[in-house]
Amino acid sequence: MLNFLLSAELQDHLMTVANDLERLLRLLEDAGEALSTHFFSASGHVQGLAEKINDGASLPPGSLAPVLQDIAGAVTAMQFQDMSTQLINHTMQRIRNCADRLASDAFGDDGDGAAVVEAPLRPNPVTQDEVDAGSVELF
Template sequence: MQIDETSVEPEGGLMPLLAAAEMQDHLMTVNNDLERLQRLLDDACEALSTHFFGASGLVEQMRARLPEARDQDALQQLMLHLAGAITALQFQDMSTQLIAHTSQRLRNCSDQLARDTFGDDEDGMAVVETAPLRPNPVTQDEMDAGSIELF
């Protein structure tokens, strides 16, 4: 079998260098998109947290000023709704873990592809980021209201 200069022979067969380079570029693009998604989630979580604590503080001030039981009941219901909203903050934590896990897997695939396709360079052996040991960092796939510990 003759191999031309645009191909390499990895363990499973022949892969064109151009295809390997394009695949690596796609993996890195997806990884960059995940990092951008993480920044967006962080900003949204920060805004949610700020507004939640602001609203909660105002409700507590109103409860202290309103002596009537019916107003207290309404404010208590409002606090329950706000407490339910804070559950959404759990989404950010789970999302962060999943994004980091997926990003690490993508980086590992990209590094392995580059090493197997292009080999080591003049600086020495190609570094391959370690793949995550666990298949999934988050086993929970839904969020329910309940006890929540904040930061």
């Protein structure tokens, strides 16, 4: 009986963690959307400046540098959002696998059979552990 109660409590804790990770994932997705909006806004601003230059207007030296830095920062932040999202999804899958296995061991299979989320095959979906400005790799 004690193992049953411990398994049920552990399953509840794992599901709570999975729910928190899902909430964090939604926050990161919102941040990614905001970053994308800012990136395209900055890009439009640069395009407007380029059109002025093409029309013969002159810009003070270095006037494009802050915009280009903003764009580089947005790209770096989007890379962070992408890596974070991959790690959260990977962790949620592992937690759900543990919770499902615990539930199956403690309660048995339901009428539909075993419903266990598959564990990820790779130990880590992201090999990078820091984010620096650089090239963008879309995947």
